[in-house]
Amino acid sequence: MFLKNKKVVVMGVANKRSIAWGCAKALKEQGADIIYTYQNERMKKQVLKLAEPTDLLVECDVAFDESIAKAFQTIQEKYDKIDGLVHAIAFANKEELDGNVSDISRSGFLLAQDISSYSLLAVAHHAKPMLNPGSGIVTMTYLGSERAIPNYNMMGIAKASLETAVKYLAYEFAADKIRVNGISAGAIKTLAVTGVKDYDQLIKISEGRTPDKAGVTIEEVGNTCAFLVSELAAGIVGDIIYVDKGVHLT
């Protein structure tokens, strides 16, 4: 167990299909204590079904600075220091995940960038004083940041921004021995993905490009996440690691 007694904040569990849940399970298997943040009361009910009764659950809607500040204050009061943070949060309006990118509205663009990219900087700002040296921050991205994937549209643009945020944040935080990295996960059927038009096609094509025709699982993404949070990944700084069973190769 390489994360024994480590405290890791996991943001973005919506249900048992969530990538964040795959991460929480893997982190727990390696001995970590998990602090869950949830977006709203509806999400809290879902997290309560999955978390251990003793786990700390904290509300954090990343659309609001006060909510982020309050969440990290609550975590600090309980734990003082933490050893990792998993950011598995994204949002874009459904109409921005369909049709033409040239039709994306200014407000839709800003919303997707705000929740899916800026939020990493915002939570990193509040987590920084609490993160022990040797900690790892991990976020989730997708191949649509690099290639024009049908209908991924606005989220692809937001993921490109997120990946660059990872690099700048990693450079800044390296001075405090805190590593920041991203995982470029393969397509997985989660709540977020159902917002993308013809998402079933996206998943089918993705699975078809893996060598064994089986898509990546949240557990496989979770295991890489646990590794990146831990000091086993001490030499990995500001990287985006593909965990997509080779989809990016072809």
Ligand code: NAD
């Ligand atoms: P999910 O729907 O299970 O998780 C998305 C989470 O984002 C939810 O828990 C939701 O509550 C949270 N969220 C949205 N707006 C928020 C806000 N304002 N404040 C706080 N939380 C908010 O879906 P998922 O696929 O597990 O998504 C997790 C991450 O993985 C996302 O960044 C997503 O883009 C990324 N990702 C997903 C796939 C995939 O195919 N599912 C592939 C690569 C990357």
